[in-house]
Amino acid sequence: MDLDCIGSMVLARYLFPDHRPVASRRVHPVARPLYHLFADRLGFLPVEQLRGQNVERIVVVDTRVLRRVEEFLWHLSVPASGRSGADVLVFDHHPGDTSDIPGAVIREKPVGANTTLLGLELLRRSVTLDPDDATIALTGIYADTGNFTHENVQHADFQVAALCLQSGASLNLVRSFLRPLREVQQLALLHETMNRLTYRDYAGHLVLLAFLELERQAPGLAAVAEQVFEVESPDALFAVFAFEREKQCLIVARSRSREIDLLECLAPFGAAGHALASSAALKDRTGRQVFEELERRLAGSLRPAPTASSLMQPEPFALHPEQTLSDAAQALERAGRSGAPVLGAEGLLEGYLSRQDIEKGRRVSRMQAPVRAYMTRNPIAVTPSSPLREIGQLFADHSISSLPVVEGGRLAGLVRREDYLRFMDERRLEDREFLERLRAKSRGEQPAEGQP
Numbered sequence: 054m055d056l057d058c059i060g061s062m063v064l065a066r067y068l069f070p071d072h073r074p075v076a077s078r079r080v081h082p083v084a085r086p087l088y089h090l091f092a093d094r095l096g097f098l099p100v101e102q103l104r105g106q107n108v109e110r111i112v113v114v115d116t117r118v119l120r121r122v123e124e125f126l127w128h129l130s131v132p133a134s135g136r137s138g139a140d141v142l143v144f145d146h147h148p149g150d151t152s153d154i155p156g157a158v159i160r161e162k163p164v165g166a167n168t169t170l171l172g173l174e175l176l177r178r179s180v181t182l183d184p185d186d187a188t189i190a191l192t193g194i195y196a197d198t199g200n201f202t203h204e205n206v207q208h209a210d211f212q213v214a215a216l217c218l219q220s221g222a223s224l225n226l227v228r229s230f231l232r233p234l235r236e237v238q239q240l241a242l243l244h245e246t247m248n249r250l251t252y253r254d255y256a257g258h259l260v261l262l263a264f265l266e267l268e269r270q271a272p273g274l275a276a277v278a279e280q281v282f283e284v285e286s287p288d289a290l291f292a293v294f295a296f297e298r299e300k301q302c303l304i305v306a307r308s309r310s311r312e313i314d315l316l317e318c319l320a321p322f323g324a325a326g327h328a329l330a331s332s333a334a335l336k337d338r339t340g341r342q343v344f345e346e347l348e349r350r351l352a353g354s355l356r357p358a359p360t361a362s363s364l365m366q367p368e369p370f371a372l373h374p375e376q377t378l379s380d381a382a383q384a385l386e387r388a389g390r391s392g393a394p395v396l397g398a399e400g401l402l403e404g405y406l407s408r409q410d411i412e413k414g415r416r417v418s419r420m421q422a423p424v425r426a427y428m429t430r431n432p433i434a435v436t437p438s439s440p441l442r443e444i445g446q447l448f449a450d451h452s453i454s455s456l457p458v459v460e461g462g463r464l465a466g467l468v469r470r471e472d473y474l475r476f477m478d479e480r481r482l483e484d485r486e487f488l489e490r491l492r493a494k495s496r497g498e499q500p501a502e503g504q505p
Contacts, residue, residue, distance in 0.1 A: 054076065054077045054079070054080050054081060054084060054088070055081040055083065055084050055115075055196065055197075056081070056083065056084045056087065056192050056193045056196035056197070056230065057115055057166050057167050057168055057193040057194070057196055057197035058084075058114060058115040058167070058193070059084055059087065059088065059095070059189060059193060060166070060167075060168035060189050060190040060191075060192060060193020060194065061114035061115050061144065061167045061168045061170070061171055061193065062074045062095075062097075062114055063095070063186045063189045063190055064168060064171035064172055064175060064182075064186070064190055065112055065114055065144070065171055067171075067175055067180055067182070067186075068171065068174060068175070069110075069112055072110070072112060073098055074095065074096065074097045074098065075097060075098045075099075075100055075102075075103060075125060076095075076097035076098065076099060076100060077100065077124060077125075078100055078124060082273070082276070083196070083230075083231075083276075086229075086230060087189065087192060087230045091185060091189060094185050094186070094189075095189075100124055100125055100128055101128060103125060103128040103129055104128045104129075106129070108129060108139045109139055109140065110139055110140040110141075110142065111125075111139050111140070111141045111142070112142050112143075112144070113141065113142070113143045113144070113145070113154065113157070114143075114144045114145070114167060114171070115144075115145060115146075115167040116143075116145055116147070116150070117143050117145045117147065117150050117151070117152045117153075117154060117157065117159055117161075118150055118151060118152075118153060118154075119153045119154050119155075122154065140156075140158075141154055141155075141156055141157040141158065142157070142158050142160070143157045143158065143159045143160065143161075144160050144161075144167065144170050144171055145159060145160075145161055145167065145170070146161065146162060146163060146164050146165075146166070146167045146169070146170050148161055148163055148489075149489040149490070162209070163205065163207070164205070164207045164209050164210055165194070165197060165198035165201075165203055165205045165206040165207055165210040166193055166194040166196075166197035166198050166210055166213075167193075167197065168190050168193040168194050168197070168213065169194060169207075169209050169210045169212075169213045172190060172194075172212075172213030172216055172217075173209055173212070173213060175213075175216065176212060176213065176216055181219075181220055182216065182217065182220035182221075182222075183220070184220060184221030184222065184223070186220075187216075187217040187218070187220035187221055187222035188217070188221075188222045188223045188226050188227060190213070190217050190222070191214055191217035191218070191222040191224075191227050192226070192227045192230045192231065194210055194213060194214050194217070195214075195227055195231055196230075196231060198210055200231075201214075204481060204484065204485045204488070205485070238271060238273075239271075239272075239273045239276065239277055242265070242271065242273075242274070242277045243277050243280055243281065245265060246263050246265060246277055246278070246281050246292060247281060247284075247285075249263045249264060249265055250262070250263050250281070250285070251263070252287075253351070255351050255352060255355045256312075256355040256356065256357040256358060257357055257358030257359075257360060257438070257440035257441075257442075258288040258289060258310060258312065258313060258355060258358045258440070258442075259287045259288050259440075259442055260287060260288060260289045260290070260291065260313075260351060260355075261281070261282075261285055261287045261289070261290045261291070262290075262291050262292075262293075262344075262347075262348065262351075263278075263281070263290070263291070263292040263293065264292075264293045264295070264340065264341075264344045265292070265293070265294050265295070266295045266297060266340055267294060267295065267296055267297070268296070268297055268298055269296055269297075269298050269299060270294075270296050270299060270301070270303070271294075274292075274294050274303060274305060275305050275332065277292075278290060278292040278305040278306075278307060279307060282307040286309075288308065288309060288310045288313060288358070288442065289306065289307065289308040289309070289310060289313045289315070290305075290306065290307045290308075291304065291305075291306045291318075291347060291351070292304070292305045292306070293340055293343055293344045293347065294340070295339065295340020295341070295343070295344075296340075300336065300337055300338075300339075301334065301335065301336050301337075301338075302334075302335050302338060302339075302340040302343050303332065303333070303334050303335075304319060304322055304324070304332060304333040304335070304343065304347065305332045306318070306319060306324075306326075306330070306331045306332065307329065307330055308328065308329045308330075309329065310358065311328075311483070311484065311487050312355065312356040312357070312358055312359075313355060313356075314328045315327070315328055315329065315330065315331035316328055316331055317354070318331075318350065318351065318354060318355070319331055319333050319347075321346070321350065322335060322343070322347075323335070329488075358440045358441060358442070359440070359441045359476075359480075360437060360438050360439060360440055360441065361435050361436065361437050361438070361439045361441075361444060361456070361458050361466070361468055362437040362438070362458075362466075363441070363476070364468055364472050364473060364476045365437070365458045365465070365466030365467060365468045365472075366466055366467045366468075366469070366472070367465075367466050369393070369394065369457075369464065369466060369467030370384075370388045370390055370393050370467075371393055371394050371395065371396045371464065372384065372385075372393045372394070372395045372396070372406055372424055372428075373395065373396065373397075373424065374395050374396075374397055374403055374404070374423060374424050374425035374428065375423050375424070375425065376423065376424045377420065377421050377422065377423060377424070378411050378414040378415070378419065378420045378421070378422055378423075378424060378427060379420040379421060381393075381406055381411065381424050382408075382411050382415075382420070385408065385411075391407060391408050391454045391455075392405060392406060392407035392408060392410075392453075392454055392455055393405070393406060393455075394432070394455075394457045394464055394467065395424055395425075395428045396464055399463070400463045400464055401462050401463055401464075402432070402434065402457055402459050402462065402463065402464045403425070403428070403430070404424075404425070404428035404429055404430045404431075404432060405428060405429045405432035405455075405457065406424050406427065406428040406429070407429070407454070410427045410428060410429065411427070413427055414426075414427050432457060433447060433451055433453060433456065434456060434457040434458065434459045435447070435456050435457075435458055435459070435468065436458065436459060436460060436465075437458055437460055437465055437466070439458075441476075441477075444456060444468060444473060445473065445477070448470055448473060453470070454469065454470050455467050455468065455469045455470065456468040
């Protein structure tokens with residue numbers, strides 16, 4: 054049970070007041086503080102108490118996969134067919150998952166948090182929540198939407214979050230429950246890991262590497278790596294933790310790029326997980342050997358990141374340094390451009406002229422002056438192999454509408470800001486489809502200890 058699952062169960066009690074919530078034996082580590090603090094309020098029955106009960110209806114939240122509810126059915130002595138003899142109603146926001154609970158009626162909506170799915174029904178019924186329940190539900194929504202930053206966030210998530218706030222949810226408690234690192238040891242490891250980071254450029258990807266030697270295994274290493282990944286925001290992170298006493302080591306990896314498939318990268322190490330979150334536990338290997346082997350593999354195995362050549366215009370509109378500002382202004386107007394590169398002899402890039410540059414000349418009545426006199430010399434430029442990350446950073450750091458793409462001093466193309474934004478929107482859609490395929494493939498698998 055993660056935070057979203059618990060939030061869903063709390064709201065389900067409003068829809069089914071004559072039902073009893075039953076707890077899984079497996080509680081996500083991040084959810085344990087909330088689970089323990091609100092134990093009396095939650096009132097979850099231990100799963101063992103299902104044994105011998107006559108169950109008329111089962112309401113399942115946050116999954117439609119039989120494997121994830123088998124522990125409950127086992128206590129009901131359900132046969133291998135999975136049929137319990139009871140009505141089964143499922144509330145789930147994972148439309149890509151396999152629906153294999155026999156006889157289940159599924160209520161679904163592609164919202165960011167499963168808690169939202171039940172909250173929408175409460176909104177329709179104008180239900181007011183208890184403040185503690187509102188806090189628990191809001192925590193579930195924040196957790197599963199990444200504080201409303203994940204690609205799956207919908208308008209409905211904000212609507213149900215507003216219901217929780219109107220019902221007296223405590224944002225201070227929500228914030229405390231979402232802290233990924235709580236132990237002093239974890240915080241110390243976080244700082245040590247941050248100090249050991251190595252920044253590498255592999256095939257245009259910004260990859261962070263970290264190597265730490267510890268006396269023995271420590272809990273929460275995956276959470277430490279996850280926090281480093283979120284703070285530094287690289288394309289991928291590979292952290293190697295070596296445990297001297299046990300003569301073992303652990304690789305924890307995270308990726309946010311479809312071009313960096315972690316299972317493929319870590320295949321020689323026997324990795325488990327999926328393409329964007331993976332780990333590998335190794336025995337009888339020194340951490341240094343593993344780290345060096347990992348470095349060699351990453352240097353030669355990553356697929357290239359998208360570059361300027363992926364989105365530049367091959368034959369961009371350009372101006373000449375001897376044109377007058379008046380002619381340049383008219384040319385930009387006809388082309389619908391806010392600026393253009395200035396090319397000299399043999400197509401060499403000499404500068405860039407923007408509308409702001411033209412306005413400087415207009416203010417002093419020098420519209421017949423040559424472009425050369427008002428253009429920006431040595432403009433910010435990239436090469437065809439410049440990675441997308443670098444291009445985005447340049448647009449973020451500078452008030453520019455276009456980036457000339459230069460090769461051998463000559464203009465090879467132009468990356469316009471709107472082209473970059475359009476390209477990123479297309480990638481976001483592709484990323485969303487990719488994540489849905491990942492969820493459909495891996496949903497319901499229980500990771501082993503120490504794995505993501």
